[in-house]
Amino acid sequence: MITQAENSTAFKDRIKLPFTFDVNKLQEEYKALKLGSFTYYNVIPLRSPAHLVDTSLPFPPPADDYADGSWCDWMDTQELEKSPYLNEVVDFFKAKTKVTLVRLLRLAPNSTVKEHTDPTLGIEIEKSVVRLTVPIFSNEQVEFYLNDELMHMALGECWYMRLTDPHRIINNSTEERVNLTIDMIPNEWLRGVIEESQG
Template identity: 70%
Template sequence: MQPNNTASIFSDRIQLPFQFSAAKMLEETKALQLENFEYYNVIPLRSPAHLVDTSLPFPPPADDYADGSWTDWLDTKALKQSSYLTSIVDFFKEHTTVTLVRLLRLAPHSTVKEHIDATLGLEVEKSVVRLTIPILNNKDVTFYLNNTPVQMQAGECWYLRLTDPHKVINDGAQERINMTIDMIPNDWLRHVIKESDKNVAE
């Protein structure tokens, strides 16, 4: 499967060799859900520094926001009160620069329309890599990438080439929750993705 405008380096979906406790993640996620929501809800766990600490100045204008270097990034209050989620973020911080981290909640019987994310693929210069960890799924949730379902299970960690067309359909009666972790790709991350891709091919 080929991305829209770039040459393919890796597969469009690659399961990485990391496994996390979906039960612990869900417990802490539920503790952060203080309100009802319709359609889509985002809980920031790591954000631009000036949004977390309002005493900090806004960063200067940037010509290119794609690689996350345009600002500093801080853990939010929600992440700091969630010890297991913090341990997951800290694991990746040990290896590369982690930028935006969020919990993404999709309401029952809702759809995220097909779209692309222009900077979320290793093939793109100054890209950001987004890893996805499903927390709460049901059998009626389908994540489509290049019109093909991605079979992700709770607690798994996936690299998805989001520069390609993708959409989410939740036909179930339960919300869907994913954790997404954006990071600036480096040699460590490229190696993990490459080796995981190779293992799938074999």
């Protein structure tokens, strides 16, 4: 059962972190992947459960709780291995804490992600996973709402959002929106960065 973590710091629902990544390199490597066309929403795994990347590995035993990322080993995918700068970004966080799921999230033009919550993606939650978001392709017609308030995220910025709260996305543009998301296990370093960044 997910419960509020005891004695946790109260964090804002959105916090810009002091990391900025090279937009040109991110976009170039994304284009180099030569991903095909898609309808509505598309997910490109860059780091996934090891048994899904290497199918010769055995499936891990069933877990009582999958939220904290300890239920399996994690492995970089071929897409990440052939993307040096994306690898550099992920390795930066790997050196600080355990990185679990890493993905490129693509939202098609003129598409909407309905309002929803992600029950384990908030640092205040026990056995949580923290998801950091780095926009790679976006524009002023892409609207991300968190708690009914519009967010403004520039390309290459790195954001923590409390995604246990209601959020939705509207892409009113004629171009796809692409975000890099990096899930990780919160530790003292990450909590400190988030706390210091919220001002």
